[in-house]
Amino acid sequence: MAYLNLDKLRKVYPNGTLAVQDMDLEIRQGEFIVFLGPSGCGKTTTLRMLAGLEQVTGGSIVLDGRDITDLAPRERNISMIFQSYAVWPHMTVAENIGYPLKLRKMKKPAIAAKVEHVAQVCGITDYLGRYPSQLSGGQRQRVAVARALAVESKLSLMDEPLSNLDAKLRVSVRTFLKEIHRESGATTIFVTHDQSEAMALADRIVVMNGGQIEQIGSTRDIYNRCDSLFTAQFMGTPPANIKNVALQIVGGRLIAGAEGKAGPVSLDLGRADAAPDIARLAGRGVCLAVRPEIIRIGSRAGINDVTIDIVEPQGAYTILVARILDSEWKVMVEGDPDLEPGLTVPLEVDASRIMLFDPESGRRL
Amino acid sequence: MRALRRNGFRINPVWVLLPVVAYYAAFWIRPTFRVIQESFTDKAGQLTLGNYIRLLSEPEIRSAFMNTIIFTLGSALVQFVLAFALALWLNKKFKFSNLVLFIALIPMAFPPAAVGILWKTGLYRFGWINSFLSSVGLMDAANPVDWMSFRNLKAAMFLIIVDTxxxxxxxxxxxxxxxxxxxxxYEEAGWVFGANKFQTLKDIVFPILRPTIVTAMILRIIAAIQVWLIAVMIFGYNVVPLLVERIAYNIDVITFGEFARKDAYTLSVIVVAIVVISVSFYLRFSGGKADDGGAA
Structure with a gap:
């Protein structure tokens, strides 16, 4: 029996919008789950249904053996970190952390000890007497985390908690949240539209789109073994290069061919026997997805010669933009090689890591 | 020719304020000063507290005090509770909330004279209040209430209803x-972390909204202390004495009475003092630091 079980969970808003469609999900105790998807995919709605802030239209939520589908938020024993942190501005940091404990009828000395403890864990001991308006965004965030930790809830919910922080702080708070989770072991559901947050934090990522789950899996699965074209296009910065092609084996080599504006174009994917899973699909039309980092500059001129259009150095890696299969593709090469726009280079693709999808259904082949 | 200053002015920009200062000096500071001066002098111009002593010993003024206090406390309390409930309801954004908001705002558009007439027509033995009450069976039609005969506390209560x-x-x-x-x-965090609806309202919504509530209530308290026109429009002068009603009475009705002008001036000073004192008391007792709510 799963610790948290969503069964055919459904949300239809009064205006008729179907926000979440019959979502099934099982979560084990202590897991760090990330709901990831573009805006409007239903991830926040699902989180709010778990919190009890949004009424459930259909289906059920069972947490630790108890059906909480229709319970009021305060009866669910959950904690939440809000997008705006929602640290109450009229209370000091200590009062913010202590208020939920007071509501749970804890004795004053016990509250003080608990507040002291979580403040220490979150590194905000020096600010306990301050008001939120006297704190920076990152410090308020820590107060929100401390408040959530203090209640020792059955389920910890986080609604895009990093989105209001600047880029640098976001990475450090991310590490902090991961550390906190490792120590507290709290079952956590984290909502974000930022894939690097999702990949860095999650035990399992739930990719959502249009109110449905696209794929559930580890970061590795979600990134390298996409179930759907949507996931392949959504994940990765830049995302996978996509093209509908006809796959053929010519002289022992895998060739992806397509019709370009000025006649047929093709991409050599390397020796067919190097990627048997791909080779078995030769002879049919597929949707080819190639991540920018599995393309590299080859050693043999004449194979996949392309002209570099744009060079975008990023320090640790460099993104090249070139016309491949008559589409604008991105290629990620390590380091900061000495490349100029207009230069022609041969390319090699690691065929064992390409992904193929059904052009009709968008599902993985 | 003098060179322009860096900011483009030929003269110090402080002088631009001169018209405003002159305006205030002529139309605000001077009359205010004169009123205060008048209230502390007798007809011969001698400094005296006589005006205050005379006024405070008049029974009508004492009842005007009482009525004003009852009216102010009563209307502030009733209006705060009702207005907050209404605001919470309209803030829920239900289907016709904008229409309800529009309808709810209509009474604000009536001038006090129109409000007076509107309610007065209901107060007669055969007015609309009695017909309404008897039609819903709350009153025996053969034995109508004579609302116009209400005096003192009852009349003040009625004024609270009309004012509200x-x-x-x-x-x-x-x-x-x-x-x-x-x-x-803020509210949702309250619910999630274990507060029920009432606790959330009391511990989170009210304190955070405190600056707004204080603004609304100060405006109400000032207006309530100064109420008079509705009372006069409905009951006429001298029926429900109120502090400002007494000022208007002295100026309008007994204009040439022996102490009419002096009384009006002195009462004006008293009303200003009461307004200032009650507002500062309210500010002190509504507690906390006003600048916390707006932050975050």
């Missing part, structure tokens, strides 16, 4: 504006 009808929208709209700017997540 008129000014409720103005209180509600300020509170509604505060609620609409209120970050819903």
């Amino acid at each position: 009808w008129t000014v409720l929208p103005s209180v509600m709209i300020i509170l509604l504006a505060g609620l609409q700017n209120f970050n819903k997540e």
